[in-house]
Amino acid sequence: MKKILTIAFRNLRRYRRRTLLTASLVMLGVLSVLLFTSVTGSFKQMMIGQITDAMLGHIQIHQKGFLAAIDTLPLNRNLKDTQVDKVRAVLDNSDAVAAYSTRLKFGAMFSTFAETTNIRLNGVDPDRELQTVPLLGDRISGRDKPGLLAKGEILVPKLLATGMKVGVGDTVVLVATNKDGSVNGQNFVIGGIVEALSGPGGRDGYIHIEDARSLLRIETDEVSEVAVRLSDIGLLKNTTATLAKELATLRGKEDKPLFEIHSWQELTPFFNIVKMIDVMTFFIKIMLVAIVLVSIMNVMVMAVYERINEIGTIAAIGTGPGKIMALFLSEGLLLGIIGAALGIVVFLAAVAVLNVVPISFDFGQQKGLLLEPAISFAEIVSISLIVVAISVLGSLQPAWKAATMDPITALRHV
Amino acid sequence: MALVEARDLHKSYQDGTTVVHAVDGVSFAIEPGSLVSFVGPSGSGKSTLLNMIGCLDRPSSGSLTVAGQDVSRLTPRESARFRGQHIGFIFQDFNLIPILTVYENIEYPLLMVQNWAPERRRRQVETVLAAVGMADQGHKYPQQISGGQKQRVAVARALVSQAQLVLADEPTANLDKATALQIIALMKRMRDDFGTTFIFSTHDPKIVGTAEIILTLEDGRLVSAEGHGGTP
Numbered sequence A: 001m002k003k004i005l006t007i008a009f010r011n012l013r014r015y016r017r018r019t020l021l022t023a024s025l026v027m028l029g030v031l032s033v034l035l036f037t038s039v040t041g042s043f044k045q046m047m048i049g050q051i052t053d054a055m056l057g058h059i060q061i062h063q064k065g066f067l068a069a070i071d072t073l074p075l076n077r078n079l080k081d082t083q084v085d086k087v088r089a090v091l092d093n094s095d096a097v098a099a100y101s102t103r104l105k106f107g108a109m110f111s112t113f114a115e116t117t118n119i120r121l122n123g124v125d126p127d128r129e130l131q132t133v134p135l136l137g138d139r140i141s142g143r144d145k146p147g148l149l150a151k152g153e154i155l156v157p158k159l160l161a162t163g164m165k166v167g168v169g170d171t172v173v174l175v176a177t178n179k180d181g182s183v184n185g186q187n188f189v190i191g192g193i194v195e196a197l198s199g200p201g202g203r204d205g206y207i208h209i210e211d212a213r214s215l216l217r218i219e220t221d222e223v224s225e226v227a228v229r230l231s232d233i234g235l236l237k238n239t240t241a242t243l244a245k246e247l248a249t250l251r252g253k254e255d256k257p258l259f260e261i262h263s264w265q266e267l268t269p270f271f272n273i274v275k276m277i278d279v280m281t282f283f284i285k286i287m288l289v290a291i292v293l294v295s296i297m298n299v300m301v302m303a304v305y306e307r308i309n310e311i312g313t314i315a316a317i318g319t320g321p322g323k324i325m326a327l328f329l330s331e332g333l334l335l336g337i338i339g340a341a342l343g344i345v346v347f348l349a350a351v352a353v354l355n356v357v358p359i360s361f362d363f364g365q366q367k368g369l370l371l372e373p374a375i376s377f378a379e380i381v382s383i384s385l386i387v388v389a390i391s392v393l394g395s396l397q398p399a400w401k402a403a404t405m406d407p408i409t410a411l412r413h414v
Numbered sequence B: 001m002a003l004v005e006a007r008d009l010h011k012s013y014q015d016g017t018t019v020v021h022a023v024d025g026v027s028f029a030i031e032p033g034s035l036v037s038f039v040g041p042s043g044s045g046k047s048t049l050l051n052m053i054g055c056l057d058r059p060s061s062g063s064l065t066v067a068g069q070d071v072s073r074l075t076p077r078e079s080a081r082f083r084g085q086h087i088g089f090i091f092q093d094f095n096l097i098p099i100l101t102v103y104e105n106i107e108y109p110l111l112m113v114q115n116w117a118p119e120r121r122r123r124q125v126e127t128v129l130a131a132v133g134m135a136d137q138g139h140k141y142p143q144q145i146s147g148g149q150k151q152r153v154a155v156a157r158a159l160v161s162q163a164q165l166v167l168a169d170e171p172t173a174n175l176d177k178a179t180a181l182q183i184i185a186l187m188k189r190m191r192d193d194f195g196t197t198f199i200f201s202t203h204d205p206k207i208v209g210t211a212e213i214i215l216t217l218e219d220g221r222l223v224s225a226e227g228h229g230g231t232p
Helices: A002-014 A016-056 A067-072 A081-092 A126-132 A158-164 A209-216 A233-248 A270-306 A308-316 A321-356 A377-403 A407-412 B046-053 B076-086 B102-113 B118-131 B147-159 B177-194
Strands: A059-063 A097-111 A116-124 A153-157 A171-177 A183-194 A205-208 A225-230 A259-263 A359-363 A366-371 B004-015 B018-030 B035-039 B061-066 B087-090 B165-169 B197-202 B213-218 B221-227
Touching: A002 A016, A002 A321, A002 B102, A016 A225, A016 A270, A016 A321, A016 A366, A016 A377, A059 A233, A081 A097, A081 A225, A081 A233, A097 A126, A097 A209, A116 A126, A116 A153, A116 A158, A116 A171, A116 A209, A126 A225, A153 A158, A153 A171, A158 A183, A171 A209, A183 A205, A183 A209, A205 A209, A225 A233, A233 A259, A270 A308, A270 A321, A270 A377, A308 A321, A308 A407, A321 A377, A321 B076, B004 B046, B018 B046, B018 B061, B018 B213, B018 B221, B035 B046, B035 B177, B046 B061, B046 B165, B046 B197, B076 B087, B087 B147, B102 B118, B102 B147, B118 B147, B118 B177, B147 B165, B147 B177, B165 B177, B177 B197
Parallel strands: A116 A205, A153 A183, B035 B197, B035 B213, B087 B165, B165 B197
Antiparallel strands: A059 A225, A059 A259, A097 A116, A097 A171, A097 A225, A153 A205, A171 A183, A359 A366, B004 B018, B004 B061, B213 B221
16 A cells, blocks of 8 residues: 555656645645635624623523513513522533523613613623623723622613713613503613614613612513523533423423424524534635545546556556556545645644734624634644545546456557 | 477467468477477468467467477466566567666566565576676666667566576577677576576578578478477
């Protein structure tokens, strides 16, 4: 095998320019795929991180039917305090759960005394909320006090603050109607401005959960949703399934399930973008396969055509069809390996440059996001293996042609 | 027992609407250790006959035995194996592999066809390199040596696997007279040293008379056999 590889390597060296050209094509293909995968992967991970760590959490638990009616933020679909206790017990028992936060979501009228508009609000426990969505703090601007939020304060979405011409320190009035139809109003001081984030809840304001209960005149511990942060997002699928199974055992009066549980993927339309990126990556890989296949096949057909007399000679002196085939397959294999190795080296150099001079981009309301391309070792290995396998596949037909060539015809070829 | 025995050997093929009888009812026997030449003008069937003896082509009819094996019905894979074990080839254009050195060209059949152990292989290659007078040229590539030297290497490559039979199709066609005669002399010496049977085809007047047995072909038929050891 070593000798076959040596002969194959020398044959590649014989046609140096052609080998270089083909290896460069393969290298470009590998580089494009690695760069695309790493940049989109980085974008994906960053956006997923933003969405889960600054807003949604990894998992959310609601009373059955809440999510279908979320546009109206129905207070009659809240989890009762007894139900919340059951959810807490399940979450406290799970090793995969790092933190969770209970939220009271509702709509209110937001008045500056001069103007009035609607606002969607989250009543939260500031400490638990920060443990569950640690990047929420980064979305707050203009705040000069410690902590996320104090009682009597409101965090106002940026677009609303701009539209209503209010800023940190201004006093506003929130007026809300509770589920019994009773209307109540309270004064709040603006404690910070929340940067908008793409997706549902990205333009919500925040107040303390006790202020929310007071405004809505709720005397129990009922909440609209429980946001859950996992210790490792890789546990998402299993943990969602486990929690769903455990919560399914808690049934209502008519033996109907009380809770619904959703992972972040079901809660944000960004997941469709993630899926789209994955599909694009798949098609980019198919293009790579096509580039490698066509390049290698072309060069190997040429190699066979140019060496017909040589093939006749080695066949005449007794080289079996299997070894002749192995000789040409080895050339394709080496071309694939050289191209893939060059692609990886150039890719690593490109990543090093991009990490020194990062790409900045805007996504929706988010400005100046920095891309730091990164790719897993497994992904590099998988792309390299695809390239090498396709290189061998591309050499198969020319190698077969060489192996089955009639020695007499081959020897007569000039 | 004859090393090569042909009985009423025919080879015909279709050329458009015409059937061409390239070899037409040839019979002969060649004893081991002979130096035989097939002579005749172009198209007389010399190369076709050599191809059949070398298991590169199959006869249309008749029987052909080489080294005790009926080779007329071998599959391509069996033919390749048989050639690797029993037959060496020398070509008119030398047909050395340009990416391999002289040493590696000679080593090729032992490595890629017969799979000899490295030390045994080294000894054998060095022996035949010395035998053909190329011991100091092993490191060179084919393009760095002369035509006569290339044919010496080709002889060495044909002999290295201890083939019983070496077939040479017009081995001196691309050589000047002096070099051509040296190659024939080398083949004779190798025959004497290793007991190998050499069969070569030629229509080159400068070497026609050098073989010990001369089988003359015309229009695919064997018209005469001269010398000792060959029986038409």
